[in-house]
Each structure stands twice: as structure tokens, then as C-alpha cells.
Amino acid sequence: MGNRRFYSNILMVCLLVFSLCSCKKNEIIRSGTVSYNVVNVMVGGNAVVLNQSPQDSVVNRSSKVLTGTGGDHLYVSAFSYKNTALNYFGVDVNGADGDLFTLMLSGFWPNSVDAFFYKEISIPPYSDSTLSVRLINLLKGGPAISVNLIGAAPGSEVAALPYQGIGTFKSHLSTSVAAPFTFEIRDATNGTLLSSYILVPVSGVSAYTLVWNGLLGGTENQAPGILQINHGKL
The missing domain is CATH 2.60.40 (Immunoglobulin-like)
Structure with missing residues (x-):
């Protein structure tokens, strides 16, 4: 009976260690700073907010560089100022420290917005x-x-x-x-x-x-x- 309990305890410890290692392996690291140049030229549009920098906005017919934390699988979205239901764009981004991305929003506001997103390398x-x-x-x-x-x-x-x-x-x-x-x-x-x-x-x-x-x-x-x-x- 004692041996059975001993081996049972060993098995539980092994499972716990395996679980902790698996969680650590799947953990997404967030570090560094990624910049996003938001170009807001939607015809008839209003200000735009980026979820990576929610305290700031980009007024219509202007551009502004906003920043967020870097890391893998960052969901980047742009939506109307004070109206998160009016979402113009969303994408999953792998952003390393120092990366600069540009988001261009044009077309007709609010229901025919054209979005183009790319990493600046040139x-x-x-x-x-x-x-x-x-x-x-x-x-x-x-x-x-x-x-x-x-x-x-x-x-x-x-x-x-x-x-x-x-x-x-x-x-x-x-x-x-x-x-x-x-x-x-x-x-x-x-x-x-x-x-x-x-x-x-x-x-x-x-x-x-x-x-x-x-x-x-x-x-x-x-x-x-x-x-x-x-x-x-x-």
C-alpha cells in the first residue's frame, strides 16, 4: 500500500512538472516597442483609435505614429473614435522591438473603408x-x-x-x-x-x-x- 502511494505521488509530481513546462513553452513573450504609422484619409471620416495605443487618436486627413508593446501574435485593430463597434481593420502581427508598420485607411467612411497594412522596410x-x-x-x-x-x-x-x-x-x-x-x-x-x-x-x-x-x-x-x-x- 505504501509503495503504491509513493509511486502515485511520484506520478503526480511528474505530471505537475510537465504541465508547468508546457505552460512556459506556450507563453507568449511581450517585450520591446513596435510603432504604427496610422494614415487616416477616409473620405468623410472621423478620428481613428488603435487598440495597441487606445489613449491616443488620429484625426481625419492626418497621420500619426502610435506605439505598442512588441511580441508574437499581436492583434492590431483600428476602430472609430468613441465607437469600438465601428471596426475598420484587424490583423495578427509578429512585431519585434523597433519595427515600424504603416496602416493606410482610405475609401468612404463609414461603410466602404479601404485598409492597407504593411511593414516599413525601405x-x-x-x-x-x-x-x-x-x-x-x-x-x-x-x-x-x-x-x-x-x-x-x-x-x-x-x-x-x-x-x-x-x-x-x-x-x-x-x-x-x-x-x-x-x-x-x-x-x-x-x-x-x-x-x-x-x-x-x-x-x-x-x-x-x-x-x-x-x-x-x-x-x-x-x-x-x-x-x-x-x-x-x-
Whole structure:
């Protein structure tokens, strides 16, 4: 009887140790900081909240970098300010310390929102002598666009960028920190000038994203325009 109880106790200890080891193996580690650049250009939209940073919000036609804890299987969602039932996007993310993701929200608010989420891997490091610019086309209902610096050939910066298209960074020699760069946005099909934008470099920033957004034919807060995103020193 004593031997049976002894072996029974041994078995219980082994099971307990196995259970503890299994729990530890399956534990999800949370550490480090992951950043999310939220670009909110929904037509007619309101402020957006990210569940990884619920105390902050991104107003319409703006962008902001929000932060959260890193780790595997992070559920990242974006929803309407003060209305968690109006969810625009959700994804499971494996985020390591220092990672930067971009979430672009465009389309029509609230029932036809277009979301695009990706990890940033191509932002150029800071440079004293060059200025790097890329274009993103989020103009709802608009044509593919071409972009050029004023005086240069149409399409010399971007030849044809469709809706939700992301251009590559193109670098230019910067002879002066304050020297402006004027970009012309055209219809990629017929070359019609849609708009122009003057980029004035910001001290400590050498990489920029210009987001063409709004509504084709829209007025006031929905008029087509450029949202400038400054990428600070990496």
C-alpha cells in the first residue's frame, strides 16, 4: 500500500512538472516597442483609435505614429473614435522591438473603408546631402497618377501610380536645408495637371512620404490634396 502511494505521488509530481513546462513553452513573450504609422484619409471620416495605443487618436486627413508593446501574435485593430463597434481593420502581427508598420485607411467612411497594412522596410536613413521622397495614391475615385518635379518631364518621379499604389523613395541632392521642391501631380493617362505641391524640407528630416488623397471632384475637407509625412532620423 505504501509503495503504491509513493509511486502515485511520484506520478503526480511528474505530471505537475510537465504541465508547468508546457505552460512556459506556450507563453507568449511581450517585450520591446513596435510603432504604427496610422494614415487616416477616409473620405468623410472621423478620428481613428488603435487598440495597441487606445489613449491616443488620429484625426481625419492626418497621420500619426502610435506605439505598442512588441511580441508574437499581436492583434492590431483600428476602430472609430468613441465607437469600438465601428471596426475598420484587424490583423495578427509578429512585431519585434523597433519595427515600424504603416496602416493606410482610405475609401468612404463609414461603410466602404479601404485598409492597407504593411511593414516599413525601405525608409532611407537620415542624410545631410540628399532628400528622399515617395508618393502614395489614396485619392478615391481618381485616376492613376504620374508625378514630376516642376520643369522635369511628366512621370520622371513616378510614371503611373494606381489607387493604393506605393511608389519607391527617390533621392535628390539637397543643396540647401530650406530649398523647396515643387511636385506636379498629373493624370497618368493624358498628362493633365491635377495639382502641385511645394515640399519645404524640415530640419532633421530627409525622407518624406506624400499621400495624394481626398475625393475626385470633392470640395472643402474632401478636396484632393497632399498629406505630407515626415520620417525622422532612424
